[in-house]
Amino acid sequence: MKRSERKDMMRERILEAAAKMHLKADPEEIKMRDLAQMIGISSATLYSYFSSKDELSQAVVMRILTKFHDTLMGYLNDPTLSFPEILQQMQLLSQHAHRSVNAEMAELIFQIFQDNNEFELFFDSQSDFWQQFVARGRKDGYIADDLSDTAVFIYIDMFFQYFRNRQHMEKFNMTPQSLQKIDHELDIMFYRGLFGSKGACPDPNMKPNKYV
Known part of the structure; x- marks a missing residue:
């Protein structure tokens, strides 16, 4: 599998997990570290895909x-x-x-x-x-x-x-x-x-x- 394909799959995995969290909880209370832990990745890896929670939230909505x-x-x-x-x-x-x-x-x-x-x-x-x-x-x-x-x-x-x-x-x-x-x-x-x-x-x- 190409590196770009792996990155796309990881991005989709992050967004799918983040969407579930956003629909169940107050988006303001969601922590990036909690999301990373739920997915099984480091916070650094998560921030390499989304530089801030605001950017992640906008991607979830879109x-x-x-x-x-x-x-x-x-x-x-x-x-x-x-x-x-x-x-x-x-x-x-x-x-x-x-x-x-x-x-x-x-x-x-x-x-x-x-x-x-x-x-x-x-x-x-x-x-x-x-x-x-x-x-x-x-x-x-x-x-x-x-x-x-x-x-x-x-x-x-x-x-x-x-x-x-x-x-x-x-x-x-x-x-x-x-x-x-x-x-x-x-x-x-x-x-x-x-x-x-x-x-x-x-x-x-x-x-x-x-x-x-």
């Missing part, structure tokens, strides 16, 4: 989001799923993600979301996910024909960018935890707006208007 993104893309590319079924799976995944994250980890994820532009690779309107989502929605008749792509992508960006602004959070006295509680309501409003006056109802039991 790893979690990458897996989340890849699962969503899997739904979009599954020809056996209808568009309403894709929406159902997306919502179930989101609910599961919220339940599996403790309050402190939710706070950390949201902080990194606000500060790290790498998030745009996943959920900005120009990301592969939203490009394919809109294309699939149009193909299946669930995004209104009277909405241009430009308007749709601006609308997506409005939702994506809104909570990256701390002033918006402060305006409504919102915390990551209180935001989680209304996430489903925001989903409903988002899909209703995306489907438009001639589009589909976000209720997965209803069919798009083009089939009515």
Whole structure:
């Protein structure tokens, strides 16, 4: 095995162990030496991969989001799923993600979301996910024909960018935890707006208007 492959395997091993720790405990209380001991490596080896706990935490969050993104893309590319079924799976995944994250980890994820532009690779309107989502929605008749792509992508960006602004959070006295509680309501409003006056109802039991 090449040295680069061994390094990649060790990095993944570290991130997998660190992710489990972050999801179970307050990230602030996690110690690098405890993580190294759990993996069975020295602290020096751990620091050769991640120079600080902050760097490690950001890598953990990006790893979690990458897996989340890849699962969503899997739904979009599954020809056996209808568009309403894709929406159902997306919502179930989101609910599961919220339940599996403790309050402190939710706070950390949201902080990194606000500060790290790498998030745009996943959920900005120009990301592969939203490009394919809109294309699939149009193909299946669930995004209104009277909405241009430009308007749709601006609308997506409005939702994506809104909570990256701390002033918006402060305006409504919102915390990551209180935001989680209304996430489903925001989903409903988002899909209703995306489907438009001639589009589909976000209720997965209803069919798009083009089939009515």
